[in-house]
Amino acid sequence: MPSEGPVILVVLPWTRRMKLVRDGNCWMLILLLLLVLSVNFACSSTPRLLRRQEVSVTGNYLTREEHWFNQTLDHFSPYDHRKFGQRYYEYLDEFRVPNGPIFLKICGESACGGITNDYLGVLAKKFGAAVVSLEHRYYGKSVPFRSLTTENLRFLSSKQALFDLAAFRNYYQESLNVRLNRSNVDNSWFVFGVSYAGALSAWFRLKFPHLTCGSLASSGVVLAVYNFTEFDKQIGESTGPECKSVLQEITALVDQKLASNARSIKALFGASKLEIDGDFLYFLADAAVTAIQYGNPDALCAPLVEAKKTGADLVEAYATFVKEYYVKSAGASVETYDQHHLQRTEVSEGDGDRLWWFQVCTEVAYFQVAPSNDSIRSSKVDTRYHLDLCKNVFGNGVYPDVDATNLYYGGTRIAGSKIVFTNGSQDPWRHASKTTSSPDLPSYIIKCHNCGHGSDLRGCPQSPLVPEGDSKNCSAPDAVDKVRQEIIKHMDLWLSECQNSGKRSF
Numbered sequence: 001m002p003s004e005g006p007v008i009l010v011v012l013p014w015t016r017r018m019k020l021v022r023d024g025n026c027w028m029l030i031l032l033l034l035l036v037l038s039v040n041f042a043c044s045s046t047p048r049l050l051r052r053q054e055v056s057v058t059g060n061y062l063t064r065e066e067h068w069f070n071q072t073l074d075h076f077s078p079y080d081h082r083k084f085g086q087r088y089y090e091y092l093d094e095f096r097v098p099n100g101p102i103f104l105k106i107c108g109e110s111a112c113g114g115i116t117n118d119y120l121g122v123l124a125k126k127f128g129a130a131v132v133s134l135e136h137r138y139y140g141k142s143v144p145f146r147s148l149t150t151e152n153l154r155f156l157s158s159k160q161a162l163f164d165l166a167a168f169r170n171y172y173q174e175s176l177n178v179r180l181n182r183s184n185v186d187n188s189w190f191v192f193g194v195s196y197a198g199a200l201s202a203w204f205r206l207k208f209p210h211l212t213c214g215s216l217a218s219s220g221v222v223l224a225v226y227n228f229t230e231f232d233k234q235i236g237e238s239t240g241p242e243c244k245s246v247l248q249e250i251t252a253l254v255d256q257k258l259a260s261n262a263r264s265i266k267a268l269f270g271a272s273k274l275e276i277d278g279d280f281l282y283f284l285a286d287a288a289v290t291a292i293q294y295g296n297p298d299a300l301c302a303p304l305v306e307a308k309k310t311g312a313d314l315v316e317a318y319a320t321f322v323k324e325y326y327v328k329s330a331g332a333s334v335e336t337y338d339q340h341h342l343q344r345t346e347v348s349e350g351d352g353d354r355l356w357w358f359q360v361c362t363e364v365a366y367f368q369v370a371p372s373n374d375s376i377r378s379s380k381v382d383t384r385y386h387l388d389l390c391k392n393v394f395g396n397g398v399y400p401d402v403d404a405t406n407l408y409y410g411g412t413r414i415a416g417s418k419i420v421f422t423n424g425s426q427d428p429w430r431h432a433s434k435t436t437s438s439p440d441l442p443s444y445i446i447k448c449h450n451c452g453h454g455s456d457l458r459g460c461p462q463s464p465l466v467p468e469g470d471s472k473n474c475s476a477p478d479a480v481d482k483v484r485q486e487i488i489k490h491m492d493l494w495l496s497e498c499q500n501s502g503k504r505s506f
Contacts, residue, residue: 060465062091062121062131064114069171071137073144074155075163084144086164087135088172089115096128098180101188101495104169104212105133106204108197109356111140111349119457119469119484120192126488127495129190134168136161136197139352148345150394153358159408161200165191166208188498190491191215194454195429196359202434203409206416213498214418216487218454221432223411224364224402227383229371230431232285236376238292238426243301246308247288247376250318254284255378257315268319270327271334278385283337284318285368285377287326292426295450295461295474299325330463342393354393361390365400366432416441418494420487424451424462442490444483449475456483 071086089112094100105120112135115121124131135142138156145152169189177185189212193201198220205215236244257265258277266272266280274280291300300321307317326332335341336353344354360366367386370379390398410416412433417440423430425447437443450460451474459466460474471480 060117060467061114062093062117063089065089066141069134069168071142071164072167075160075167082144084137084142086137086142086168087112087140088168089133090172091115091121091124091131094121094124094128095130098182099187099499100128100130101190101213102172102176103127103129103131104165104189104191105131106165106191106193106197106200107133107135107139108193108195108200109136109139109359110352112136112142113140116465117467118465119459122468123488123491127491130187132168132172134165137164138355140349143347146347148347148354150358150398152345153355153394156355156358158200158203158359158363158405162204162207165200165204166211169208169211188213188495190495192218192457193220194218194457196221196364198433198454199409202414202416202419202421205419206409206414209416209418214420214491214494216420216422216456216491217433218422218457219424219427219429219433220421221364221366221429222409222414222434223432224366224400224405225432226365226367226400226402227369228366228432229369231289231366231368231428232371232375232377234426234428234431235289235292236374238428239288239297239301239376242305243297244376246301246304246314248374249308250304250314251284251376251378253315254281254318255380265315268316270319270323271337273334274338276339278380278389279337279339281378281381282368282385283334284322285381286337287322287332288376289368289428290326290330290332290463293428293453294330294463295424295426295452295455296325296463297426297450339389339392342389357389357393358398361394361398361400363400363402363405365402367400412436414441418490420444420490422446422456422483422487424448424453424455426450427452427455429453442486444486446479446483447476448479451476451480455480456487 067088067090069086069088070083073082073084074080103120103124105115112133115131115133120131123129137144137160144155173186176187177183191201191204191212198217199222201215202217202220202222205212239247254265262277263272266274269284271280271283274283288300291297303321304314304317307314327334342354342357367383369382369386370377414434419441421434421441421443423433423435423445425445426449434441435443435445446455452462454462455474457469459469459471459480466473471477474480
């Protein structure tokens with residue numbers, strides 16, 4: 001048992017805002033209200049507690065207004081009744097009261113600062129949907145304990161997170177029914193997620209098919225992989241032969257310099273604090289990965305290929321890219337790669353590094369090791385590096401049981417239904433997703449030069465955020481738009497089937 005209890009937050013009364021549905025009955029009541037202001041009554045489809053959102057949509061978020069839900073700490077124990085405060089958000093401006101669908105957007109392995117203004121907002125407008133989003137347990141402000149010791153992290157898992165989503169979904173539906181003065185009614189729900197949250201979206205439909213009409217698993221990494229060599233191979237394919245060759249030459253040069261003068265080469269990249277060579281090499285590999293994964297391949301390859309052509313120092317050219325693009329523009333922190341940093345157990349709202357590594361080291365692995373031949377990353381980023389990290393950070397006995405994870409969920413042989421899988425052609429993570437299609441589990445690859453992680457919802461580039469997930473900056477906007485139309489077709493059918501059956505799902 002932990003030496004301290006979970007942090008418990010009290011849920012305050014729920015006041016909500018919804019978009020007025022302008023049907024004839026409501027307009028008549030509005031006219032009556034104008035004539036008889038002293039009479040108190042309400043339109044049955046727009047209760048007074050359900051007011052329109054006061055703050056207009058601006059910038060990168062549909063909303064950032066926080067709400068709280070008392071969540072069960074351990075869903076698998078009949079004896080442990082402890083609770084913790086879990087943060088969530090809601091966006092109701094497009095909601096078609098009272099029977100519009102509810103979109104549940106899953107937050108993944110980082111703090112959840114609000115509901116982002118990506119393509120989901122466009123879908124909400126099209127379907128007249130409410131959007132709610134639950135922060136993942138342990139991340140951001142949804143922290144059960146005051147310290148993140150390995151012992152206290154034992155409740156951090158995808159299985160617990162799925163039950164969090166199920167409990168929240170039922171809580172929110174019941175709360176909505178109270179505000180609408182009704183009982184035993186379910187709106188049609190649809191679940192969304194990108195990356196790990198995309199896997200959770202697929203797994204939620206798999207494990208709780210009665211709670212959602214369907215799911216979108218955008219870049220959903222449903223396959224746990226021990227040695228993920230395909231990851232590095234895809235980076236090589238996505239960069240193209242010329243850029244790949246330059247990156248391989250840079251890796252060889254860095255390995256040489258690391259052996260002869262480690263302090264100097266680390267200082268060149270602004271990474272002197274990374275004492276462990278593997279941490280430093282992982283940092284350098286991730287810099288290239290991030291540009292490819294999030295739809296900015298030219299930011300990586302153009303300056304490096306040019307440096308090669310002009311005979312410039314390739315290591316210095318790559319150091320400039322790492323510091324200017326990866327650290328300054330993309331916001332990466334060198335500290336993220338420091339195992340001493342990962343060992344820290346104090347709670348920090350914006351720092352989920354230790355948390356995600358715990359999930360990596362216990363459930364899914366995704367060890368991004370160098371392939372035995374033709375690799376881009378250093379061969380020193382191998383299986384032993386990852387296993388040593390798990391041991392150094394979390395102690396003995398912490399090991400990713402990927403076989404158990406894939407046995408529980410099915411991996412790419414997932415046996416669910418009404419799940420749309422989407423992946424970008426350049427995204428290295430697609431090799432951990434389901435890319436074969438079937439009638440019950442349609443899968444789409446969005447093919448374009450800068451289509452990476454979550455292109456269907458995020459547009460191009462995938463980072464930084466493009467408002468409404470606009471596809472205009474994708475090298476092939478039609479490819480993105482075509483897949484989006486397929487998503488809409490599936491959603492329209494599955495939501496209609498839900499509504500026509502009068503059931504949550506079937």
